[in-house]
Amino acid sequence: MHPAFSVIFLTTLIGAGQGLFLALFTGQFYSTVELVEPQPASFYAVGSALSLALLVGGLAASFFHLGRPERAWRAAAMWRTSWLSREVIVLPAMMGIVFLYGVFHWAGWTQPFIVLGEGTLPIDATFVLGMLGVLVTLALFVSTGMIYASVKFLQEWHSPYTIANFIFLGTASGFMLAAAYSALLGNHLVGFFGTWAVIATLLGLGTRTASLVRNTSIKHRSNLQTAIGIRHRGIVQKSQGFSADSFNTREFFHHQSPETLKLIRVMFLVLVFPVPIALVLLAYALESPTLPIVAFAVQYIGLLAERWYFFAEAEHPQNLYYQQIS
Amino acid sequence: MVDENPYDANPTGTFFNRVQTYEVGSFPSTETVHFPKSCLHCEDPPCVPVCPTGASYKREDNGVVLVDYDKCIGCKYCSWACPYGVRELDEQQKVMKKCTLCIDRITDHTLPEAERKPACVIACPTNARLYGDVHDPDSEVSVAIRERGGYALMPEWGTNPANHYLPRQKTHMHVTEEDLQRSDNPLTKEDITVYHGEETMEDVTW
Numbered sequence: 254m255h256p257a258f259s260v261i262f263l264t265t266l267i268g269a270g271q272g273l274f275l276a277l278f279t280g281q282f283y284s285t286v287e288l289v290e291p292q293p294a295s296f297y298a299v300g301s302a303l304s305l306a307l308l309v310g311g312l313a314a315s316f317f318h319l320g321r322p323e324r325a326w327r328a329a330a331m332w333r334t335s336w337l338s339r340e341v342i343v344l345p346a347m348m349g350i351v352f353l354y355g356v357f358h359w360a361g362w363t364q365p366f367i368v369l370g371e372g373t374l375p376i377d378a379t380f381v382l383g384m385l386g387v388l389v390t391l392a393l394f395v396s397t398g399m400i401y402a403s404v405k406f407l408q409e410w411h412s413p414y415t416i417a418n419f420i421f422l423g424t425a426s427g428f429m430l431a432a433a434y435s436a437l438l439g440n441h442l443v444g445f446f447g448t449w450a451v452i453a454t455l456l457g458l459g460t461r462t463a464s465l466v467r468n469t470s471i472k473h474r475s476n477l478q479t480a481i482g483i484r485h486r487g488i489v490q491k492s493q494g495f496s497a498d499s500f501n502t503r504e505f506f507h508h509q510s511p512e513t514l515k516l517i518r519v520m521f522l523v524l525v526f527p528v529p530i531a532l533v534l535l536a537y538a539l540e541s542p543t544l545p546i547v548a549f550a551v552q553y554i555g556l557l558a559e560r561w562y563f564f565a566e567a568e569h570p571q572n573l574y575y576q577q578i579s
Numbered sequence: 580m581v582d583e584n585p586y587d588a589n590p591t592g593t594f595f596n597r598v599q600t601y602e603v604g605s606f607p608s609t610e611t612v613h614f615p616k617s618c619l620h621c622e623d624p625p626c627v628p629v630c631p632t633g634a635s636y637k638r639e640d641n642g643v644v645l646v647d648y649d650k651c652i653g654c655k656y657c658s659w660a661c662p663y664g665v666r667e668l669d670e671q672q673k674v675m676k677k678c679t680l681c682i683d684r685i686t687d688h689t690l691p692e693a694e695r696k697p698a699c700v701i702a703c704p705t706n707a708r709l710y711g712d713v714h715d716p717d718s719e720v721s722v723a724i725r726e727r728g729g730y731a732l733m734p735e736w737g738t739n740p741a742n743h744y745l746p747r748q749k750t751h752m753h754v755t756e757e758d759l760q761r762s763d764n765p766l767t768k769e770d771i772t773v774y775h776g777e778e779t780m781e782d783v784t785w
Binding site: 318320321324325330334337338400403404405406474475482489490492495496497498499501569570571575 | 588589590591592594597598599600602603605612614616625627628629630631632633651652653654655656659660661662663664668670672673674730731732733734735736744
């Protein structure tokens with residue numbers, strides 16, 4: 254497939270935004286049960302604004318993918334059948350919840366209205382919003398992943414690994430950002446977020462490696478014989494019915510050499526996994542306020558490469574019909 | 580349908596029907612196969628449920644798969660979901676285009692019934708294209724599919740295309756000695772005598 258930068262930025266930006274929201278609420282949950290020190294309201298308010306900005310940025314990037322962006326509102330119509338439609342509904346829903354979550358913290362509407370667990374777990378409005386937000390975040394990860402995983406013809410994507418990768422890599426990126434944000438503020442949650450970021454990165458390493466291994470030995474179900482219905486081993490295309498390029502040659506081919514693909518794969522395997530983990534560990538050892546920020550930035554660049562490779566490695570069966578111009 | 584740079588170096592545009600060419604076999608025993616490729620109007624079209632706006636739909640009455648150009652947002656997701664690659668984005672209108680099976684012709688009751696066919700079927704000079712109702716077992720197309728071994732493309736995906744392809748019919752000609760030697764040639768018929776080389780002049784018919 255052709256890796257479109259609109260979709261690469263959409264999926265990586267909202268992934269980081271979703272992960273950051275998960276990180277913020279994880280921090281709130283841990284401080285509610287007094288496992289980490291409580292943070293001021295501004296920590297959650299500014300963090301939510303950052304998460305919202307990433308989600309809005311992703312949404313803005315997605316508009317560049319559309320031929321008719323002025324009609325984008327129509328995309329919410331077919332949620333019964335289309336995962337893309339479900340994403341279009343869940344993304345603004347998540348934005349709304351993140352916005353409210355930030356506003357409630359900022360306004361200080363955090364009086365608990367019920368206390369659970371014999372006085373240890375006070376539930377306030379932000380806690381309820383946070384729990385809702387976690388559900389919506391997961392729904393958004395699944396929707397985004399299923400857009401790709403549900404297309405059975407793209408066998409490289411048609412696997413549960415696709416959804417797992419979106420969940421773990423987005424979460425890793427968001428927790429990295431939370432660690433960077435905490436490091437910038439100079440609070441004591443850098444190690445907490447950093448540890449979760451490393452755990453999510455390692456989980457992502459597991460599922461991404463598994464999907465890479467699966468895809469190297471994938472056997473495509475379609476071939477030239479089934480494509481044109483002629484049972485002969487020696488079939489060569491002489492003409493694709495067109496003398497230059499077309500939508501079919503632009504949208505479904507990456508037009509890069511195998512060497513470039515290999516380079517991008519090595520690049521993302523280095524930038525997404527070992528380097529950020531090493532930087533987080535180093536930041537923990539040195540108590541550095543800048544290294545977590547570098548770790549997030551490096552991992553984000555790596556994720557751009559990862560997403561590029563994700564698209565490029567998928568082989569669409571229609572390509573069988575477009576082997577030879579002239 | 581858009582036609583960009585038609586006379587320049589890199590002409591491009593949208594096609595409803597591409598006629599591709601394949602070579603089967605290895606030289607010198609090769610055959611050239613011309614392969615027209617358009618939307619197959621699947622019974623179970625995978626491009627329809629993925630559309631987020633409902634612009635991509637299959638008509639209830641005749642099963643033709645169509646795009647509502649006023650609803651399409653040009654997200655290209657349906658083209659990903661078509662294994663045959665028959666959906667193409669119109670680069671000027673920025674909406675998805677595909678073969679409509681000439682829906683305006685085939686549903687136009689002001690046309691004589693013989694002309695209510697897709698333009699490609701009417702235009703084909705050798706009648707290589709057939710058009711009809713695949714759900715009617717007695718239609719011309721159903722009979723052809725059944726009796727001439729019609730097949731679907733990429734059956735492995737379960738899309739169940741309405742359009743079928745008929746295998747090529749090869750005409751084998753067996754030429755016998757009798758076909759070359761005309762047994763009833765009036766010029767050779769007269770002399771039916773068998774000569775053995777010992778005939779006299781009397782034996783020869785004058």
